[in-house]
Amino acid sequence: AQKVTQAQTEISVVEKEDVTLDCVYETRDTTYYLFWYKQPPSGELVFLIRRNSFDEQNEISGRYSWNFQKSTSSFNFTITASQVVDSAVYFCALSEAGVNRDDKIIFGKGTRLHILP
């Protein structure tokens, strides 16, 4: 069965520091997709990135970067030069896409990130 683990429940860093949010996943499928979502205090989850299992290239989008490593089943998210507006709960999620898929999107429990001014 698929599973997503975000071991860091809560992280606090001072503004302008870099911070990495960890995500470890489990799946029996060889074809799958990984996602990151941001949930600001308003409550609505906002999609950040999707990565499929065949694309291990790291991705950078402004101050955000993602490191996908199949060897360690990890899909970590780094915020560079953090800002107060980055304060939110961040969720990692997994969906299987192969013939043995569970047909569900599984979310981790989230990491609450506090950026201190």
Place this chain on the structure above:
Amino acid sequence: DGGITQSPKYLFRKEGQNVTLSCEQNLNHDAMYWYRQDPGQGLRLIYYSQIVNDFQKGDIAEGYSVSREKKESFPLTVTSAQKNPTAFYLCASSTTENYNSPLHFGNGTRLTVT
């Protein structure tokens, strides 16, 4: 602007009463979902629907019911059989019937049952 509208934002009910949470989308998405969020628990799937007049149970469907009579609407009823209904409920939609498309979420409904 296209999006997902959940109403109301806050809902208060007495124990033993059924309550229905509204979810409407104008994104022309086929698939719609209901998630429940509790502190420290992440998001757990209640029900999902890939097409009108069809829906499937998620991981925690007991005590909940849904309908999908229109593509745009996917209301969730929290029945009196749900033992711990107080939670934050999120509705989402996506473009395809599989699970590879990003989800679009509403702003959520916070339900408090006393």
